[in-house]
Amino acid sequence: MTFSNPGAGLAQAVEFLRAQDREIATGVGLTFEMLTGDLGEANYSSARVGLLDFRRRAEMLQRNLIEAGLLRPLWRRWIDVQALAGAIPPEALADHLAVRFVPPGWAWVDPKNEVEADVAAIAAGLKSREEVVAGRGRDIDELDEERARDRAQNIKGESHE
Missing domain, CATH: 1.10.1220 (Arc Repressor Mutant)
Structure with a gap:
């Protein structure tokens, strides 16, 4: 046994x-x-390489599956229905179809270095502000509006002192 x-x-x-x-x-x-x-x-380097590779793959899937396969056709159909219902005038149709989809941004792994790299890339002409802002999951128009309000509040705050 x-x-x-x-x-x-x-x-x-x-x-x-x-x-x-x-x-x-x-x-x-x-x-x-x-x-x-x-x-x-x-280790830090191997984890970062794996994370960057995963992000590239996820961004590709977001663009090709979610945005191109779902969101854009759905948006186009919604605008067509609204135009047929008379809610959108024909001359404004192109403006309504020119939509920008901004996926959620990624959390920073190394915020200081990542911001410095983005600033350098913008200064070198390798990236636009819009690309960097969109990569953070923000709409550049909304960001610029917020910054303008901040500047206006700072000017008002300075005049009261």
Whole structure:
């Protein structure tokens, strides 16, 4: 008669499960750390590279699936229905169809360096303010309106002192 030894082979089981998690993560386009939340073997550089790669993939899916496949056709249909109902005059149709979709922004990993890099990219002409602001999940027109209000409040505040 042979009895089992339940503790034997546990180390191999853990490594086997980690290997399975790595394969699953690869298959769904995530890093192992994102899938499992296990940062035990990650360092700053490898985690950042994985995060940037994931963000590029997620942004592509947002643009191609959500925006192009759902939001733009839905918006176009809604504007067409409103135009047929007479709620939008024909001369304003093009303005209503020229919509800008701004996906949610990403949390900063290293805020100081990321802002400095964006400022440098804008100064070098490699990025526009609009691109940087949209990357933060904001609409540039709304941001500019907020900044104008801030400047107006600062001017009012200075005149009272």
